[in-house]
Amino acid sequence: MNNIATGIEQLARMIETIFEDKLANTSLNRGQYAYLLYLHDYEGANQYDISRDLFIDKTTVAKALKKLEETGHIQRRTDQRDKRRVNVFLTAKGKATFEEVKAASDDIQAIMSTNVHPDLVKELSTLLDLFIQELDLKWCDIKNYKRESSYSVASSQDMQLLQERNIYHFRPEEKLFIERFGQYVLNWIRYEQDEETGDLFGSEIHFHQISDVILHGMELLREFEQWYFSNYEGTVRLRIVEGDIPMQKLMHKNHYLFRSYEKQGDKVYYYYEKTK
Numbered sequence: 001m002n003n004i005a006t007g008i009e010q011l012a013r014m015i016e017t018i019f020e021d022k023l024a025n026t027s028l029n030r031g032q033y034a035y036l037l038y039l040h041d042y043e044g045a046n047q048y049d050i051s052r053d054l055f056i057d058k059t060t061v062a063k064a065l066k067k068l069e070e071t072g073h074i075q076r077r078t079d080q081r082d083k084r085r086v087n088v089f090l091t092a093k094g095k096a097t098f099e100e101v102k103a104a105s106d107d108i109q110a111i112m113s114t115n116v117h118p119d120l121v122k123e124l125s126t127l128l129d130l131f132i133q134e135l136d137l138k139w140c141d142i143k144n145y146k147r148e149s150s151y152s153v154a155s156s157q158d159m160q161l162l163q164e165r166n167i168y169h170f171r172p173e174e175k176l177f178i179e180r181f182g183q184y185v186l187n188w189i190r191y192e193q194d195e196e197t198g199d200l201f202g203s204e205i206h207f208h209q210i211s212d213v214i215l216h217g218m219e220l221l222r223e224f225e226q227w228y229f230s231n232y233e234g235t236v237r238l239r240i241v242e243g244d245i246p247m248q249k250l251m252h253k254n255h256y257l258f259r260s261y262e263k264q265g266d267k268v269y270y271y272y273e274k275t276k
Helices: 006-021 034-040 047-052 058-070 090-112 118-142 156-163 213-233 245-255
Strands: 076-079 086-090 149-153 175-181 184-193 200-206 237-243 257-264 265-273
Touching: 006 245, 034 047, 034 086, 034 090, 034 118, 047 058, 047 086, 058 076, 086 090, 090 118, 118 184, 118 237, 149 156, 156 175, 156 184, 175 213, 184 213, 184 265, 200 213, 237 245
Parallel strands: 200 237
Antiparallel strands: 076 086, 149 175, 175 184, 184 200, 237 265, 257 265
16 A cells, blocks of 8 residues: 555545444444544533534535434533634433443554554554644645634744654754644744854745645744844844745845855855845
């Protein structure tokens, strides 16, 4: 099996079939098991929380919750602090049915892992979390979820998580200014700073495949400059690879001045600067 997406899809269908077989005596329909497992851990979650965390369309979640409410597994209550928010809770029947679903889930886990080394099971769990993060942004884009980002200098934990992907490597003196989407590091500026002058050299501006260089790059640079010029007096110098037209447009749109170019190996780099 060389195609990961096809393999995971087949695995999901087999798991769903086993769930149906084990829970045939309950009143649950196909696909409802995930809601009980989720609500047991996140009691009081709202429809948006459930949709985002389970990666299920909001309309589908609404229909599923209505059916679960009709069968007595859940109840919905208006949040007293925010009347626009409706929180979802398991009923006594829902909690009892959860125990059956949890037992079925544990059985399926045992079937998959009994003859597999524990280290491989742990590795699969880690890899699944990683791939879910990578696809999360595309899913949100397709489902038209609002992109709510925050910006800051990356923490040591952020840097470690990126390096653990075995793609990104950073020298001790390098830092990142990042755009964060939920728990995911999305876009960033890789930089080094001169301790004496405060001047900053950015060697890379990285964009996730779902990001638009101009649209999201302008916001990233604005936030980056606000952080830098609010804390330091100096010059920002950014390096761009020759031929990267979108990045060159981004520099010009954000009023960076071309200063010089340099050839390193088979690449030519352009250097742009901006001073407060």
